[in-house]
Amino acid sequence: MTHRGSRVLHVGSLSRVEGEGALHLSVHDDTVTEARLQIYEPPRFFEAFLRGRAHTEPPDITARVCGICPVAYQLSACAAVEDACRVTAGPAIAALRRLLYCGEWIESQTLHIYLLHAPDFLGCDGALELARTARADVERGLRLKKAGNEILELLGGRAIHPVNVRLGGFHRAPTPAELRPLHAQLTRALDDAQETVAWVSGFGFPDAETDADLFALAAPGTYAIESGTPTVLHADAKHHPDGGLDSFPLHTFLDRVHEEHLPHSTALYSTLDGRRHLTGSLARFAISGRWLTRTARDAAVAAGLGDPWEGAACRNPYRSILVRAVEVVYAVTEALRLIETYEPPARPYVEVPPVAGTGHGATEAPRGLLYHRYALDADGTVTDARMVPPTAQNQGAIEDDLRRIAQAALDAGETDDAALAALCERAIRNHDPCISCSTHFLDLTVERTRTL
Amino acid sequence: MTTSPTTPTTPADPAAPGRPTLAVFKLASCDGCQLTLLDCEDELLALSGEVEIAHFLEATSAVRPGPYDLTLVEGSVTTPADAERIRQIRAASRHLVTIGACATAGGIQALRNFADVEEFTRAVYARPDYIDTLATSTPVSAHVDVDFELRGCPVDRRQLLEVVTAFLAGRKPDISDHSVCFECKRRGTVCVTVAHGTPCLGPVTHAGCGALCPAYGRGCYGCFGPAGRPGPSGGSLSVNLPALIPVLHRDGMDDRDVERLLRTFNSAAFHAESEEDS
Numbered sequence: 001m002t003h004r005g006s007r008v009l010h011v012g013s014l015s016r017v018e019g020e021g022a023l024h025l026s027v028h029d030d031t032v033t034e035a036r037l038q039i040y041e042p043p044r045f046f047e048a049f050l051r052g053r054a055h056t057e058p059p060d061i062t063a064r065v066c067g068i069c070p071v072a073y074q075l076s077a078c079a080a081v082e083d084a085c086r087v088t089a090g091p092a093i094a095a096l097r098r099l100l101y102c103g104e105w106i107e108s109q110t111l112h113i114y115l116l117h118a119p120d121f122l123g124c125d126g127a128l129e130l131a132r133t134a135r136a137d138v139e140r141g142l143r144l145k146k147a148g149n150e151i152l153e154l155l156g157g158r159a160i161h162p163v164n165v166r167l168g169g170f171h172r173a174p175t176p177a178e179l180r181p182l183h184a185q186l187t188r189a190l191d192d193a194q195e196t197v198a199w200v201s202g203f204g205f206p207d208a209e210t211d212a213d214l215f216a217l218a219a220p221g222t223y224a225i226e227s228g229t230p231t232v233l234h235a236d237a238k239h240h241p242d243g244g245l246d247s248f249p250l251h252t253f254l255d256r257v258h259e260e261h262l263p264h265s266t267a268l269y270s271t272l273d274g275r276r277h278l279t280g281s282l283a284r285f286a287i288s289g290r291w292l293t294r295t296a297r298d299a300a301v302a303a304g305l306g307d308p309w310e311g312a313a314c315r316n317p318y319r320s321i322l323v324r325a326v327e328v329v330y331a332v333t334e335a336l337r338l339i340e341t342y343e344p345p346a347r348p349y350v351e352v353p354p355v356a357g358t359g360h361g362a363t364e365a366p367r368g369l370l371y372h373r374y375a376l377d378a379d380g381t382v383t384d385a386r387m388v389p390p391t392a393q394n395q396g397a398i399e400d401d402l403r404r405i406a407q408a409a410l411d412a413g414e415t416d417d418a419a420l421a422a423l424c425e426r427a428i429r430n431h432d433p434c435i436s437c438s439t440h441f442l443d444l445t446v447e448r449t450r451t452l
Numbered sequence: 453m454t455t456s457p458t459t460p461t462t463p464a465d466p467a468a469p470g471r472p473t474l475a476v477f478k479l480a481s482c483d484g485c486q487l488t489l490l491d492c493e494d495e496l497l498a499l500s501g502e503v504e505i506a507h508f509l510e511a512t513s514a515v516r517p518g519p520y521d522l523t524l525v526e527g528s529v530t531t532p533a534d535a536e537r538i539r540q541i542r543a544a545s546r547h548l549v550t551i552g553a554c555a556t557a558g559g560i561q562a563l564r565n566f567a568d569v570e571e572f573t574r575a576v577y578a579r580p581d582y583i584d585t586l587a588t589s590t591p592v593s594a595h596v597d598v599d600f601e602l603r604g605c606p607v608d609r610r611q612l613l614e615v616v617t618a619f620l621a622g623r624k625p626d627i628s629d630h631s632v633c634f635e636c637k638r639r640g641t642v643c644v645t646v647a648h649g650t651p652c653l654g655p656v657t658h659a660g661c662g663a664l665c666p667a668y669g670r671g672c673y674g675c676f677g678p679a680g681r682p683g684p685s686g687g688s689l690s691v692n693l694p695a696l697i698p699v700l701h702r703d704g705m706d707d708r709d710v711e712r713l714l715r716t717f718n719s720a721a722f723h724a725e726s727e728e729d730s
């Protein structure tokens with residue numbers, strides 16, 4: 001069968017992603033001319049209806065952008081509004097927020113590893129099918145995921161759209177005694193997390209490399225989650241001073257990260273200083289890896305990722321599943337530490353009286369850096385709101401990946417559109433896109449044309 | 453279209469071969485209600501043994517065509533395409549259950565119903581001409597018949613399991629439509645309004661969460677929508693929202709605070725409630 005030809009392929013919806021979207025691939029002769037991840041989640045207009053709301057409301061309202069990472073939205077919103085009002089919640093509340101966030105990381109990363117991503121490596125349709133042949137593995141994943149949800153339920157009241165988060169802190173802080181059963185459960189979860197790293201280490205990984213700049217928060221002394229300074233690791237790091245690391249103040253975020261609205265999408269595309277960038281696990285591992293706990297670092301080394309304490313980075317998107325598994329180990333050890341050192345704050349929240357002005361907040365959602373900005377008037381009414389979710393930032397890098405991976409397959413003589421489609425779906429899943437933050441229905445079309 | 457209540461008492465077609473089929477679809481929403489199904493970590497594998505998961509994109513690439521014995525739909529109708537899609541989903545479903553505030557009340561995105569959606573589009577998107585959207589966000593029941601509506605933003609995991617179990621068994625789901633106040637009493641939570649003067653929507657809000665917010669010292673913010681409203685899921689009790697407003701005022705809320713409190717995740721439903729009773 002010749003590779004040359006004009007063909008249009010229409011494949012079913014992309015599955016095992018959070019939300020739904022579409023993919024368009026144009027092939028002219030044997031060259032990929034266009035690769036687009038089409039995002040057409042019905043617009044929900046959060047930034048519009050946040051105007052006129054009270055400054056206390058964004059945490060609860062923006063949680064509803066995403067049922068997969070509501071804590072990320074709540075805590076980015078708190079950070080931004082507290083910044084506008086020049087209030088700092090203090091270390092005890094910060095520690096409790098970090099513990100809550102660890103719960104979301106454990107739950108969400110484990111969901112992606114076991115239910116969305118692993119089936120790609122094991123040649124099956126989903127984890128429920130996988131359970132027929134590897135029930136113990138799937139059960140381990142569900143147990144680990146549940147441990148994350150237990151943190152969210154205890155601290156937040158429920159796992160999805162937690163009710164206990166408020167501007168300035170929490171409505172109620174747990175007692176040390178309430179956290180004790182959680183400690184016992186997380187101690188068991190650590191075994192499951194380490195076994196998860198060993199399990200995914202056995203998968204086969206195709207060769208691939210992203211050339212995007214890596215972008216994550218950095219907070220020297222710790223693996224940044226709930227706060228930090230935006231930091232770029234340039235793709236051509238060796239040609240840059242300071243090892244290619246470049247940090248900038250959060251309030252300049254929108255001067256550096258530009259959003260553009262393209263016709264095939266209801267999400268907004270981002271570039272960083274005019275270049276493609278990638279947020280999420282690969283970026284965090286490269287930028288904050290030296291601050292992983294010993295247990296997490298040892299897991300990374302055993303998984304073949306190199307030594308993150310020595311600055312190891314991973315640029316193969318297929319291997320992101322390894323990095324996610326290491327991050328789950330980290331989140332479990334970090335949650336254990338936070339519980340062991342927990343001292344209830346004197347008050348569960350600090351008052352945040354409104355101040356006219358603009359505030360910025362950013363945290364590390366499981367799938368990458370999530371930025372919020374709010375402008376308030378003197379009585380606290382929101383006059384302007386901006387959110388830049390990780391998936392919108394990653395969209396360009398994901399499309400570059402698609403183009404590269406599809407082109408490599410064509411170069412290797414792949415003529416079967418179904419196989420090409422499956423490969424493209426994998427390329428998207430590698431990045432755990434949270435399409436709910438931005439998208440809707442994913443169909444894959446491959447359009448092939450030829451020179452006449 | 454008006455919704456005629458249908459009773460969820462017909463069991464899955466016994467003549468159908470194999471296990472009953474379950475489908476999950478998503479309209480405009482945050483994904484949280486279908487994630488609730490995957491959050492049933494202790495029951496998920498057992499459930500997948502009892503039903504054939506025929507369409508659940510977030511969980512599996514295997515997709516089978518309808519008809520489906522039980523279809524769960526999250527999300528509201530906000531585009532012309534989804535208005536058509538929900539009709540096709542209904543036609544392919546023996547029983548259609550809507551899950552969550554978006555599907556049962558239009559969700560937070562129904563705030564556009566009180567605003568100028570063209571202005572909203574210009575505020576968010578640089579190129580409003582790329583955006584195809586309806587002026588309103590409406591519940592699924594405004595478009596097709598619905599067999600049961602499960603409330604919540606998000607739905608409660610135990611209630612979701614109860615609804616799925618009930619439909620598979622051919623019985624009516626055991627879902628109470630009383631107010632959150634009953635759940636505080638059952639849980640032994642001291643009333644936050646009586647004891648602390650905390651404004652709380654519990655007296656007018658549909659039960660189902662287990663009275664979470666008062667247990668954390670916070671007033672209920674109404675994420676399950678109004679209690680006991682008549683609808684496809686029945687509803688015998690009446691809530692008296694206008695009578696609660698002076699209590700909210702007494703506890704320090706001004707008119708703007710009250711309006712904000714009622715205009716969140718079930719804004720259209722609370723709006724209808726206040727219109728009906730005033």
